[in-house]
Amino acid sequence: MAHSPTSLAHWGAFTAEVAAGDISTVTPIAGDADPSPLLGNLPGAIRHRSRIAAPAVRRGWLRDGPGPSDARGADEFIEVSWDELTELLAGELRRIVDTYGNEAIYGGSYGWASAGRFHHAQSQVHRFLKMLGGYTFSRHSYSLGATGVIMPRVVGTHDDLFKRSTDWNVIVEHTDLLVCFGGIALKNTGINHGGTTGHPARSALRSLRDRGGRIVSFSPLRDDVEGDCEWHAPIPGTDVAVMLGLAYVLATEGLADRAFLQKYCTGYDRFERYLLGHDDGVAKTPQWAARISGLEADDLVTLARRMAGSRTLVTVSWSLQRIRHGEQAPWMGLTLAAMLGQIGLPGGGFGHGYGSMNEPGLPPLRCRLPALPQGLNPVQTFIPVAAITDMLLNPGEPFEYNGLSLTYPDIKCVYWAGGNPFHHHQNIPRLRRALARVDTIVVHDPYWTAMAKHADIVVPSTTSFEREDYSGSRNDPLLVAMRALAQPYENSRDDYTTFSALATALGFGDQFTEGRTAREWLVHMYEKWAAGLDFDVPPFEEFWAAGQLELPTEPGLTLLGDFRADPRTHRLGTPSGVIEIFSADIDAFGYDDCAGHPAWYEPTEWLGGPRATRYPLHLVANQPATRLHSQLDGGATSQGSKIQGREPIRMHPVDAAARGLVDGDVVRVFNDRGACLAGVVVDDRLRQDVVQLSTGAWYDPADPADPDSLCVHGNPNVLTDDAGTSSLARGCTGAHVLVQVEKFARPLPPVRAHEPPRIVAR
Numbered sequence: 001m002a003h004s005p006t007s008l009a010h011w012g013a014f015t016a017e018v019a020a021g022d023i024s025t026v027t028p029i030a031g032d033a034d035p036s037p038l039l040g041n042l043p044g045a046i047r048h049r050s051r052i053a054a055p056a057v058r059r060g061w062l063r064d065g066p067g068p069s070d071a072r073g074a075d076e077f078i079e080v081s082w083d084e085l086t087e088l089l090a091g092e093l094r095r096i097v098d099t100y101g102n103e104a105i106y107g108g109s110y111g112w113a114s115a116g117r118f119h120h121a122q123s124q125v126h127r128f129l130k131m132l133g134g135y136t137f138s139r140h141s142y143s144l145g146a147t148g149v150i151m152p153r154v155v156g157t158h159d160d161l162f163k164r165s166t167d168w169n170v171i172v173e174h175t176d177l178l179v180c181f182g183g184i185a186l187k188n189t190g191i192n193h194g195g196t197t198g199h200p201a202r203s204a205l206r207s208l209r210d211r212g213g214r215i216v217s218f219s220p221l222r223d224d225v226e227g228d229c230e231w232h233a234p235i236p237g238t239d240v241a242v243m244l245g246l247a248y249v250l251a252t253e254g255l256a257d258r259a260f261l262q263k264y265c266t267g268y269d270r271f272e273r274y275l276l277g278h279d280d281g282v283a284k285t286p287q288w289a290a291r292i293s294g295l296e297a298d299d300l301v302t303l304a305r306r307m308a309g310s311r312t313l314v315t316v317s318w319s320l321q322r323i324r325h326g327e328q329a330p331w332m333g334l335t336l337a338a339m340l341g342q343i344g345l346p347g348g349g350f351g352h353g354y355g356s357m358n359e360p361g362l363p364p365l366r367c368r369l370p371a372l373p374q375g376l377n378p379v380q381t382f383i384p385v386a387a388i389t390d391m392l393l394n395p396g397e398p399f400e401y402n403g404l405s406l407t408y409p410d411i412k413c414v415y416w417a418g419g420n421p422f423h424h425h426q427n428i429p430r431l432r433r434a435l436a437r438v439d440t441i442v443v444h445d446p447y448w449t450a451m452a453k454h455a456d457i458v459v460p461s462t463t464s465f466e467r468e469d470y471s472g473s474r475n476d477p478l479l480v481a482m483r484a485l486a487q488p489y490e491n492s493r494d495d496y497t498t499f500s501a502l503a504t505a506l507g508f509g510d511q512f513t514e515g516r517t518a519r520e521w522l523v524h525m526y527e528k529w530a531a532g533l534d535f536d537v538p539p540f541e542e543f544w545a546a547g548q549l550e551l552p553t554e555p556g557l558t559l560l561g562d563f564r565a566d567p568r569t570h571r572l573g574t575p576s577g578v579i580e581i582f583s584a585d586i587d588a589f590g591y592d593d594c595a596g597h598p599a600w601y602e603p604t605e606w607l608g609g610p611r612a613t614r615y616p617l618h619l620v621a622n623q624p625a626t627r628l629h630s631q632l633d634g635g636a637t638s639q640g641s642k643i644q645g646r647e648p649i650r651m652h653p654v655d656a657a658a659r660g661l662v663d664g665d666v667v668r669v670f671n672d673r674g675a676c677l678a679g680v681v682v683d684d685r686l687r688q689d690v691v692q693l694s695t696g697a698w699y700d701p702a703d704p705a706d707p708d709s710l711c712v713h714g715n716p717n718v719l720t721d722d723a724g725t726s727s728l729a730r731g732c733t734g735a736h737v738l739v740q741v742e743k744f745a746r747p748l749p750p751v752r753a754h755e756p757p758r759i760v761a762r
């Protein structure tokens, strides 16, 4: 048994024992004070039965050639050699480009893939497709679809809200009142894109409390803040109304900081007219907010006064913008913080994403990281990332996005490497119908995910544990060498090797590889990076031997501290240079679902609306505590949470009793879009009428040929609505959906999600 040097996943750095070609035990690195439980999914990940052993082609595609097909997801596969795969795939890409043009390739290929600066699947696939002549691409993320559009317009940036957020140490020292909308869910802070080598959030919250700081959490789930806190459980999706109720108290009791609003903001007056009801006759009083949110008006009045009297940090989790009208919560959170006048003061102001990812609160690097050059995409056509089904079903149709009138392209080939749309996209029955209409779907993945099973050409990738790389992230001090822990599984290959062979077959091999092996790229990227730094780093071999390299960071930041200190020099990137509580640009778009100032809009999927009479439970489809998205769902930590093999659904005791349900029952969760099975966990740490079913259980249709089939495993995206946040951002709205739950009385169908599809001889 060999003990490895350090390696790394998006959820932490570790060493591993390796036996018989697989990870057997994992030990977090010594410096990580609060390692992620997700490390428990790694043992057995390399030789798991869901691995793809060899290149494979869907039988119907091989037989009939490219074209629309309803058989995707139900068909058998035929294994082919690498040479045959390269020839088939290169030929098909050439055919698409020659017949329809590069725009007909959708290469958005959204997804988290694995950590690693060189083998990062997104970087590889985008570099390859750019050199092929380009592809239709996607903008923004499922994570921050609404924030990514609204916040640059109103505060001039979205990235810096996380990258240059107020440091945990500043919060610990200065914040008196931490008012968190969406809690600070420690389960989520295990993760950081590109990996993370320390997890300070838990101890920061503890130290804050030790100093006398108070935490107020607005969330349907009590355990979104661990330990002592004041818990308010509004009806999900009503946070903006709650914030307006608080703002009303500030505005009418002389508690709003008018000097701050005058100097650092624009458009407060326009917003205040709305707040006080001068235009629509509806004053957004605490009583008004209480009627919508189900909270007590007096509690809001008291809290607003406390917020004005203390050093207060208002935080908004990312989940609050992954719902219909998701633009409003971060914009209104910022507005509320602006009214308190503490933006830019240590421990006060605004935060976005504490408890969503590890990054907020961590000091940023003072330098960039080594990177694989990407080149430019000759094709300009794009969609907002979560519009994939809309695009595939509506070629040639116009749509609105961020003030632009755009047209959906006619896609013939969908190319995916490093993501899983059957994890991330809403309304899977609709997605399946959309995927059925293209000519060819190509998927690179190490595992037989549902996306791989719905592909025509399946490319078996290695995992990051079977190759050499290094990784780091912009708010973590360590660049970590990732040593290969085992040989590539069966006939799998890293994506670089696949794309190199394809590029060679297509005539641009030298341009793609620049004549370098993967190892030579690691050295080259490192050396190029090192040459651009204003401090010295050791030569590559020395870094590689040491296993890690500590980089300088910028501790002690306060978000927008420099803007407050000197608003002229640190003018924001908004049209006015200051915070836009009213945006003339957004107003000019004339959208009826996103006006020029933050406002309350009734969502469709909420307990206060008409749909709730048919589907009376509000399902929170949040991030899973036991894995990263769908990754390693077959691992021990994830499997350990399942109930009779199904994903757990948490229910309030009153809701469970009303349906005759007890712990361990299997239920059918359904609405008019679809249905899935899940295993009941009765828990009073939820608001009544709320159920929680996290994302990430692999889609497992009882009848793979039927797009409307019951998912027997518990993927909430068979239920969610594929509606955008608004005409402004068209972000993902998968966080919320209304459902009904009933006992599943029939014999339990087997879970086959992690079994490979049928592979047949030619």
Ligand SMILES: Nc1nc2c(c(=O)[nH]1)N[C@H]1C(S)=C(S)[C@@H](COP(=O)(O)OP(=O)(O)OC[C@H]3O[C@@H](n4cnc5c(=O)[nH]c(N)nc54)[C@H](O)[C@@H]3O)O[C@H]1N2
Pocket (backbone or CB within 6 Å): 110, 111, 112, 113, 114, 119, 120, 121, 142, 143, 144, 322, 417, 418, 419, 420, 421, 423, 424, 425, 426, 444, 445, 446, 447, 449, 461, 462, 463, 464, 495, 621, 622, 623, 628, 629, 630, 631, 695, 716, 717, 720, 732, 734, 735
């Ligand atoms: N209902 C609902 N839906 C949601 C959300 C929600 O809150 N509610 N959240 C959304 C959010 S925030 C996100 S970010 C998305 C996440 O959606 P994704 O990022 O698409 O989900 P992952 O499961 O991380 O998919 C990554 C895939 O990459 C594969 N992979 C790993 N390493 C490699 C590699 O080296 N090469 C290749 N080729 N493949 C590799 C993995 O096996 C896996 O299949 O989901 C979104 N979906």
Ligand SMILES: Nc1nc2c(c(=O)[nH]1)N[C@H]1C(S)=C(S)[C@@H](COP(=O)(O)OP(=O)(O)OC[C@H]3O[C@@H](n4cnc5c(=O)[nH]c(N)nc54)[C@H](O)[C@@H]3O)O[C@H]1N2
Pocket (backbone or CB within 6 Å): 142, 143, 144, 181, 182, 183, 185, 187, 188, 189, 190, 191, 218, 219, 220, 221, 224, 235, 236, 237, 238, 239, 317, 318, 319, 320, 322, 355, 356, 357, 620, 621, 622, 623, 624, 625, 626, 627, 628, 629, 735
């Ligand atoms: N363990 C783990 N951690 C992860 C991930 C993962 O897959 N697993 N994914 C990572 C990724 S890609 C992302 S983008 C981030 C996402 O970060 P978030 O979007 O913030 O994560 P969620 O877990 O969806 O939501 C956080 C909490 O918000 C609460 N919430 C939901 N709806 C409402 C509401 O209407 N009002 C209020 N007040 N609260 C609400 C839920 O109770 C939920 O637990 O997480 C990251 N962290």
Ligand SMILES: [Mo]
Pocket (backbone or CB within 6 Å): 142, 143, 144
């Ligand atoms: Mo995300």
